[in-house]
Amino acid sequence: MRSAFFISDGTAITAEVFGHALLSMFPMSFSQHTISFVENKEKAEEVKTKLNKAFKESGEKPIVFYTFVDEELKQIIDASDALIYNFLEHFVSPLEQALGIQAVPKTHRTHSIHENSYDHRIDAVNYALVNDDGANVNNYEHADIILVGVSRSGKTPTSLYLALQYGVKVANYPFTDDDMDELRLPPFLKAHKKKLFGLTIDAQRLIEIRGGRMANSKYSSARQCRMELREVEKLYKKERLKFLNTTHLSIEEISAKILTETGIKRHKY
Amino acid sequence: MRSAFFISDGTAITAEVFGHALLSMFPMSFSQHTISFVENKEKAEEVKTKLNKAFKESGEKPIVFYTFVDEELKQIIDASDALIYNFLEHFVSPLEQALGIQAVPKTHRTHSIHENSYDHRIDAVNYALVNDDGANVNNYEHADIILVGVSRSGKTPTSLYLALQYGVKVANYPFTDDDMDELRLPPFLKAHKKKLFGLTIDAQRLIEIRGGRMANSKYSSARQCRMELREVEKLYKKERLKFLNTTHLSIEEISAKILTETGIKRHKY
Known part of the structure; x- marks a missing residue:
């Protein structure tokens, strides 16, 4: 080779x-x-x-x-x-x-702690961790973006990638089975509606992913996955949220599409 | 401009x-x-x-x-x-x-879900989250690396970066004030001693970082920071662990140095 x-x-x-x-x-x-x-x-x-x-x-x-x-x-x-x-x-x-100017050779120009964006990125990683999975719903005024979606639609890795790579502060909030009877935006999300970005995924792929974590459970059943996805997509449309199907996309692609669609300022190139 | x-x-x-x-x-x-x-x-x-x-x-x-x-x-x-x-x-x-062969133009060659390493990377991110901050000390047999160090020496962002970028499974374990009286490796770390990698940081920088989170606390006091660093560095030397001072290094640099020093196989280039 x-x-x-x-x-x-x-x-x-x-x-x-x-x-x-x-x-x-x-x-x-x-x-x-x-x-x-x-x-x-x-x-x-x-x-x-x-x-x-x-x-x-x-x-x-x-x-x-x-x-x-x-x-x-x-x-x-x-x-x-x-x-x-x-x-x-x-x-x-x-x-x-x-x-019209000369290049100045300098080691560690890129990927070093001396980049302006560095502290931003570390703050953003801490923000993503503290605000992962709906852990801290009263902290959304500092978010640049709040990702919403059902469990295993890609919210957490995307939040971390946007934080680590671009210094963007991303919270994420999961819609769970308990929310599904009459799915709507809770007040703490409604208050920041402009920051919301929905993720969705094909039912078949969701069934596979959840089955890998909890086989033969209600959580991973075809019926449950289809129902949850139907409900959240209905909500996204009703509330006119921007949203994205992540089935065939990598974290890098999801992140790039979110940055493009929201026009959010990134802190690093 | x-x-x-x-x-x-x-x-x-x-x-x-x-x-x-x-x-x-x-x-x-x-x-x-x-x-x-x-x-x-x-x-x-x-x-x-x-x-x-x-x-x-x-x-x-x-x-x-x-x-x-x-x-x-x-x-x-x-x-x-x-x-x-x-x-x-x-x-x-x-x-x-x-x-001696022709290039084959193809969109989404890089940074897509079709890269072999993709699932590895998602698994590694989940692993890093579940095994962050000593959360799950009985799970270390699946770790590629276990980062150890005092609070705020860079363990969590480094774990996440190694996972997201390279698909490396990194657990991290904090040494806290409670451990300091007679600092030694607990049995669950001793059992995986070859996977341990220590982080340390200059006291002045640690005091600043901790002060930004909890000003005027024992946690951020000069005395406490110096003591904790002295103890962990003593431990690293006594146990002959590989370790690294992160004070002047970015997450990318810390990660690259860890990969170099451990020779751990990465799943993505």
Whole structure:
């Protein structure tokens, strides 16, 4: 299997995202390795040795995606028996020309505690945890968004993702069996109606997910799942709430769609 | 302020990460906009109109980072009054040559529910929530890592990040004031000693963080914070646990360092 390496003097997250986006276009498997915090010459030499060994053992040059700031470290890696894709470098000069200023090489530019948004994100994670699953219904004035939906429609992971990635404060509130007889918005939600965003999911998928947690229960029965979904979707329409079916969407996709539909300001790019 | 756009037929996460990495090299501010799910010609034309308007209003061409699969949509955006940085395209041909196969354009390659790792990640998020803050000490046989440390040393956000991003199952256990008289590993941690990873933090930073939550309390007092940190660090050394000082590190950096030091297999790149 062809080897691919994501290497950086920082977290290597940028190198991973970029490399992964490219490799995913090829219908083949790769043996993928991340090497982060290559911050000095010794570590760079170790990486070089590792790359050369991968070449020697397989006869194929490993694919390398990297981000480095230090020119000396970069050169050590460049001298390996590897195919190097230095994707930042290629775009720096055209951008310098377009913007009319010089790029300033600086380590830990991204994904570090020095980003303006960092404290926002930590606050947002704490907010999501304290306001998960209807735990704290009197705290919604600080929410950017309140996700509503039946149990297992994707509220909690989406709340956490929006908090961690974008610093958006998301509370979530579940509609449960007890609410279903005459489903309506409770006063603490009605008071923040503009912040509400509904999630729904196909009944078949919900039955599977709940069955994985509590097989042969009322909670996971087809009848119960269908009834709950019918009721919440009726409510969303009656109250004209924005809502989204999450069946075929990842947390990243759900989050991106919520940000698009609500126009909520994110604190990080 | 110069405008920058991150545009895609999917979540635009790849375009954001790449664009952000490049823009962060320039000592200037940008007005940043993400436009995701540009999946048809109408939407692409809307984006073109928006880009042309940004140019007309400012006299400066907006900077555009995009990932598109559909050639027709791409051409609509390419025809805007914008500076387009098509970073994937540039690397596809060299990679095709190196790998000896053709790239297969496909939407939603990354950040979608179809990634192999997706269910792993959702399971890991649920695991992190159920095993947060010592909530479930009899469940550690399923953990990949157990983070230990004093309150507010970074355990919870790190657990969630490792789960969401990499599908790694992380439990976390807090050492509290009650443990401090004779701090040692309780039996349920001792049984999984190889999975333990300690977090610590500078006393001054801990005092600040705790003070923000509970000012003028024993919990946030300098004396208490210093004592707790002294005791846990002593324990880490005595038990020869791997540990990390999180004071100057972001969640991304803490997570990357933990993955590097433990060699834990991640389920997503």
